[in-house]
Amino acid sequence: MxxxxxxxxxxxxxxxxxxEMGEFTVLNACEDPLSVLVAIVLSQNTNDVNSTRAYRSLAQRVGCPMKPESILEMSVEELAEVIRVSGMHHIKARTIVNLVKSVSVEELVKLDPLELRSRLLAIRGIGYKTADVFLLMYRKFPxxxxxxxxxxxxxxxxxxxxxxxxxxxxxxxxxxxxxxxxxxxxxxxxxxxxxxxxxxxxxxxxxxxxxxxxxxxxx
Ligand code: SF4
CATH class of the missing domain: 1.10.1670.10 (Helix-hairpin-Helix base-excision DNA repair enzymes (C-terminal))
Known part of the structure; x- marks a missing residue:
């Protein structure tokens, strides 16, 4: 091999x-854990031009760093509208809401990486790739x-x-x-x-x- x-x-x-940074939405996200993870969710099943536009639209609405309470102030339908350009926006909006309700920002930063992987994989809408990109790009886990x-x-x-x-x-x-x-x-x-x-x-x-x-x- x-x-x-x-x-x-x-x-x-x-x-x-x-x-270049513009080629990957995750490289354009603010450096806080929730912004990075949300950017990765928005990148699912679309191109980076659309997911970056959706990310910017959401960041403009809820600010940066992203806080769970700012996201939860919106209904799932409102959130879906804000991220519409990313495609599959209703599913992604539900995933983001599930995410912020299931894992705290502190846990995203501090949990043991393998435990965090299991926790993320248990959230509907988060698959292996999304969890692993976060672990690699944010937690620097190999x-x-x-x-x-x-x-x-x-x-x-x-x-x-x-x-x-x-x-x-x-x-x-x-x-x-x-x-x-x-x-x-x-x-x-x-x-x-x-x-x-x-x-x-x-x-x-x-x-x-x-x-x-x-x-x-x-x-
Ligand atoms: S383009 Fe793809 S299939 Fe063709 S040689 Fe390169 S890796 Fe192989």
Whole structure:
């Protein structure tokens, strides 16, 4: 599995220096825990242009840092309107309300990371990826979140199989990467960028891909 480490190192080198804040909603969020987690929820199943617009609209309404009481002052319907541009806004509004009712800001900061992961996963609307992005990007916990782009790149490369579970893919990857949150953050964002710009869902640009010579190209 040296190939897996080569894949990550090469893609970090290829993409990291050109990543801009505007490409990821979570990088645009205020640095308080609730703002970061809400930004990650808003990013679910949409592009970052729309989720960033929704995040800004909400931040304008409730302020920054985000406080649970400011969010709960709104009805779920009002909140959904504020974040409408992110898509699936009713579901996301309910998730955000569930979230602020289920976990306190203090717990987001202080709970043992694995306990916090379980608590977040118990909240309706919060899945593995959302919980893990928060643990990595805010808590600096060494976990590797898997999103659609990363799953596609790894499947085509030949290191995981189509249909493998989130947890199976995460564990496979984590076994071969350093337990260094800075490295894992660079790897996470660089692989997403690769999936968006080069290893696209349709018509991957294999001819300009820096890992083309090692890739199984299982498309
Ligand atoms: S060679 Fe093609 S299929 Fe393989 S990672 Fe690069 S773009 Fe994707």
């Amino acid at each position: 040296d190939g897996l480490r080569n894949l990550f190192d090469t893609l970090i080198e290829y993409h990291w220096s050109s990543i 976990v590797f979140p898997i999103d659609t782009h990363i799953r596609r790149v790894l499947t085509r490369y030949g290191v995981v199989r189509r249909g493998d579970s989130y947890e199976a893919i995460r564990r496979t990857v984590e076994n071969y990467l350093p337990e260094d949150p800075d490295y894992l953050t660079r790897a996470h964002l660089s692989l997403i960028k690769h999936g968006r710009a080069v290893c696209r869902a349709r018509k991957p640009l294999c001819e300009m891909c820096p890992v083309s010579s090692w890739c199984a190209k299982i498309v």
